[in-house]
Amino acid sequence: MKKIAELTAIVLLLLLIFSRCAKVGTINGGPLDSIPPVLVSASPKNFSTNFNSQVIKIRFSEYVKFKDVSKQLVVSPPLKQQPTVTPTVAAKEFTIRFRDTLKPNTTYCLNFGNSIQDNNEGISLENFRYVFSTGSTIDSLTLEGRVSDALERKLDPGISLLLYDANESYNDSLVYKQAPRYVTTTRDSLNNFKFEYLKAGSYKLIALQEKTVNYKLEPASEKIGFSSTFIEVPNTESQQLRVSKAKSTFKAVNASSASANRLLIGYSGTADQVQAEILFPKTDLKPVVTKIPGKDSLHVFIPQGKKDSIGVRIRSGAYQKDFTVKSKLQASDSLSISAVKAGTLAWREDFELLSSTPIARINKELISLTQNGKPIDFSLTEDFANLKTTVKFKKEEVAKYVLQILPKAVQDIYGQENDSLKFSFGTRALSEFGNLTLSLKNAPKSPLLLQLTNDKGKVLYESVVSESQQVFFEGLEPNKFYVRVIVDTNGNGVFDSGNILENKQPEEVIYFPELLDVRANWDVNQDFDLRR
Structure with missing residues (x-):
């Protein structure tokens, strides 16, 4: 027994020793390397x-x-x-x-x-x-500055900066087709830039937000900023450039048949004042061009009837292009009218109607609008390019409205008329919305376009300011808004980007420095100093 006890003690002692030796631990490889390569x-x-x-x-x-x-x-x-x-x-x-x-x-x-x-x-x-x-000396001059977006609050880094020799062969169209003398890029979040190792001389400075880096402007998809005058190097001034979407000329790309009386035209560039002309077959109908929201395509409404093919000329300013489109076995578009938004309207929303074909005539005598069962006055505003008709009227809180359209009140360009239509909608209490009053200080004399945007830059509300220095936004959906003022120099009601071929800088945009929180049943009053 004594020997068994001694043997047991020895075994337990060995197990204790081995268990300590086999204890799991973490291997420490020392501190992480934080020194960059040399x-x-x-x-x-x-x-x-x-x-x-x-x-x-x-x-x-x-x-x-x-x-x-x-x-x-x-x-x-x-x-x-x-x-x-x-x-x-x-x-x-x-x-x-x-x-x-x-x-x-x-x-x-x-x-x-x-x-x-x-x-x-x-x-x-x-x-x-x-x-x-490659010569006997290294050029050592520098030029620096910063790039910002002319319209938006933020600009992604990685902007290409170009310097062209301002010599007798320079012209502003070179940015479309020829690489510059020097290049650099912005690398920090503020889009600061610095050219180094420059030769003394006169240069044209250009900034590009490129989709594909090739140091050439692709106007359909890229933004450009530029110096208004040539820059002499050496130069110690910080250069400030504002990039904006380059306005590209309209070009019709293709044409196809969408229905028996409608063509689909793909395009690139800016689709302003686009017109269409039927080349054949002969027709008295003047084609109508309408836009497709959010797409680089247009609808061209053409004559109904059987035809093997149709010739159409697309024109915008001095530009024109002809297409021949083969007809398909397709049905013609019939006239239909629907509400852009049904149900309850926000306080600043209008009631809008959307038609499937262009409207030629509206007989307002066959249309009525009632508020809680009582007839009220209204007006109609037509937007032919977008196939929309807006019903304007004085809103009341928590009211129910019915728009009644009797047969033959609306006729499209093909002579098709509507059947009886009825649309019901309502409004909400003003206490569900907020109000914002902006008092503009040190405003320039030019017309102003005041916009409220979300954090992605989408314009939610806007107001044109001509003489009054106080702008009242009633009935805003509760939200947090960024406020910007566009100095609308030419008074056309939109932001105009820069144009390097005309040496025209983009219109100035001034942002209020803080996000404004407008809540339900709140009245927010805010001063906005536009001093630059």
Whole structure:
């Protein structure tokens, strides 16, 4: 028994020792690396002069990787083809190979942005630049400034900045077709920029918000800002540019048959005052062009009747294009009228009707509007381009309305008439809405367009201000609003973007610095100083 007890004690002691040795713990590999990679060597050396190589070799203190180098590498002056960087995997040494012929007596800057990162923690070597000159000196002048959006509150970073030589061959159309002398890009949230290693001279400064970076303006999809005058370098002033959507000319792209009496026209550019003409077959009907909300397409209403094909000419200003569209076995559009919004109206909403075909005539004598069973006065406003008719009347709180349209009150361009129609809708109590009064201080003498927007920039309410310096918004849906004032220089009631070909800057936009909270049954009074 004594031996068994001794053996048991020994076994328990061994188990205790092994359990302590096998205790699970965390392996501590030391603190994380927070130091960015360091350039150890470059051949040819960084900031070399009389550079005549097609290959650059660079070596770093640790294994690094190039992340999104095709997007982040900015070469100035720009090359037709970007240099290649190999290998594409993590390494200490990399080869940069040029695929273009370098210009003589020119200072080049390769800005890698934040693409160079260590292979473990991803710590970036920020804004690493490799600079060289194919001549005997490196140009050292700079030009800096900031880019903002002319209309919106925010502007995404990554704006391309271009400098063109302001010599005898310069004209403002070069931004559409030719690369500039120098380029850089904005990299911070404020869209500050800085050109470096510039040669003294006179330049045209341009900013582009590009969809695809090629340093050329694509007016259908990109924004542009530009200096009104040439800029002399050296220059210590901070340059301020405002980008706006480039207004592109209208172009009809294609035409197809949507129904027996309607064509669908795809287009690019701005569809202002577009007209259509029937080339064949011969007809007395004048075609009607209408817009399709939210799409780059137009409807052209054409004559009814059997036809093998139809010829149509689309015209906007001096532009015109002809199409021949083959007919299909399709039904014609019949006249139908519906409410844009049924049910209950917000206090500032109008009751609107939408027709399926263009309206030629409305007999108001065959239309009535009642409020809680009693007839009231109303007026009709037609928007032919959008196939809408607005019913205007004086609203009352918590009221019920009925719009009655008798047969033959409405006739479209094809002679089709409506059947009997009845629309019921109502209003809510004013206590469900809020009111906002804005008192404008130091307002310019130009007409003003005051807009309330949401956080995405969508215009929810607007008011044209001509003489009064106080603007009253009654019956607003409870919300938080951004307030902006457009200085409507030409008084056309819309924001006008810039035009580089006319050297015309975008209209000025002034934002109230704070978000305004308008709640139900609240009256908000706010001063807005427009001093610039």
